[in-house]
Amino acid sequence: MHHAVTERDPDSESEAPRSPEGDDKKKERVIHTRVPAVLEQELKRLAENIRVPVSNLVRAILEDAVSMADRAGRGVEEELHKAATNLSSKREAILAKKEKVVAQKALEGVIGFQPLVLASEAICAKCLTPLHPGDEAHLGITADASAPRVVVCEPCVPKRASRDAAKTSPETPEK
Ligand SMILES: [Zn+2]
Known part of the structure; x- marks a missing residue:
């Protein structure tokens, strides 16, 4: 009884080529893809012109594209990768610069700093360290x-340089 119902789902298999048993070619698979109608027409016209089935033409184009990518090889891939990472690190650098400018702006007009213990998350306005x-x-x-x-973190609070330099600097005012 069972052997009668084990036939494969006709929907998913309908377009797959029934590979003959003695086929010693590489296994072939069917790739389904949607293409715009215009592209389909172009492909059909081209296929008619060179008198090959559309599917053969599509395969030839794909093989060509893949082998071209292969030939281009790792060099190109690496270059692309480098370009991509360069781009993102440049972007980061620009962002960091922008943040610093924003931070400097944020400290404009500050006349003093008051110590406090944070009750919530904050970010040092000067060095952008997250504070908790x-x-x-x-x-x-x-x-x-x-x-x-x-808010600024402890190391970012401006300190008088003279305190450290007092011993070596004779110009410290005596009054
Ligand atoms: Zn800081």
């Missing part, structure tokens, strides 16, 4: 109350 709740940070105080609030 509980981190010690400094709030930038601006004269303009409408200015957006900025």
Whole structure:
């Protein structure tokens, strides 16, 4: 009984070539693809002109394209890859620059820094380090109350250079 129902789904197999048993060619598969009507017409016309079946023409074109890609070989592939990574790293560099400019802008008008312990996530406006709740940070105080609030991390708070240089620098004012 079983052998009668094991026939394959006719829908999926209808276009597949029934490969003859003694076929020693490479296994052939059917690729289904949709093409625009215009392309189909072009292919048909071309196939008629050179008197080959459309499917043969399509296969010839595909084989040609693949072997061309093969011939172009790794060199091209690497170049393309390099170009792509270059592009993205350049983009990153540009973005980083842009962020720095934005950060500098953010610190414009800040007249002082007030230490605080963060209660929420923040980003240092100067070095863009992510800061987390509980981190010690400094709030930038601006004269303009409408200015957006900025927070900087501890290392980014400006410090007097003279404190470190006091011993070596004789110009420290004595008063
Ligand atoms: Zn910082």
